[in-house]
Amino acid sequence: MKAVLDHVGIAVRDLKEALAFFRDALGLEVEAAEEVASQRVRAHFVPTGSSSLELLEATAPDSPIARFVERRGPGLHHVTLRVDDLRAVLRQLRARGVKLIDEEPRPGAAGSVVAFVHPASAHGVLVELKQLMPPAPPPLKTLQVGDLELVLLSDGCFYLDGGAMFGVIPKPLWEKKASPDDRNRIRMAMRPVLVRGSRTMLIDAGCGDKFSPKLSEIYRLEREWNLQHSLAAAGVSPESIDIVLASHLHFDHGGGFTAPDTRGIVRPRFSRAQYVARRGEWEDAMHPTERTRATYLPENLLPLAEAGVVQLVDEDATIMPGVRVRRTGGHTAHHQMVYLESGGKTAVFTADLLPMTAHLPEVWIMGYDLYPLETLSFKRAFLREAIEREHLIIFEHDPTIAAGYIRERDGKRYVEQVA
């Protein structure tokens, strides 16, 4: 864990007196005040190099700062450490029995999220942990397919080796479509879809929040905005999801199926949901080979089985009205895509058959695929179907194009972006 001193909070009884010292006597600059209405406090930041002092002034007699000053007099109130991944830090502290005031990050000043550690666990010091957030969450995109509303969610982005993502395609060709970072990795979205129809369904769930710092680094996770945020933005609580449907059970699709509870025990994340997967895929995940062991992670799946919430389907079937699954094979033996059909319209969640728009050419097939020739023949037929019948395709891993129509003009295929 890396933590940087962000600021030191000082409770002030009389702001004028405080300014006489910090501003006038020390000659420090005081920034414009920021009012934190929920805490009934006004904060005056005093930059001091890479960190700062925060003068805290109560704005009402029942403010926590007023009570603090009343009890202990003005003075040192808290120390704030900045961390990269607040959620991971809280998990780590919980695992070590540290007493927390906030079990979950909550909104702080200037778009940050914060959580307080109890002074009893921090040698009498009130410690605030803070994570800076990117300026704004990505907007939620919604598609209407007849009576079905599809909300394109986000579990953030991750990076995979570019060579592995394009199989036999040479780098000079693929790097024009997806430019690699200094470790040859390319950026990919994790885009679960919420289906609102006769029931509320989630298709896939991203990688979730259980990665160690080491794996987070290997996959370069960018998850400041993740599934939890986008579900909240869509107005959906985890308890309101009836069905969680898996395209397959690789970690970037099923990692978000489970989550640790407040005691750190990993449980089904959507407490009321039935989790629907293909039987063959489930069995393969339960008996991984040397080649699949790194992606079928027991913590994503076993808690579901233990809770008795797994429902296995043996073949192509309708999961709820307007939603049916179809086996593609190729990527894994039982990988499936999801047809969303209503009012004469069809959208298809193709999962790892067409992970990104860059995979549109038939032979641009992932090196991860266990049966690439099966991918090739299924993809060839499906592309023809998608063009002829004007299916709206949802690209689960494309970082910029979430959905579009595949068009063909003068023998050339391209994606007409819709979302």
Ligand SMILES: [Zn+2]
């Ligand atoms: Zn994937």
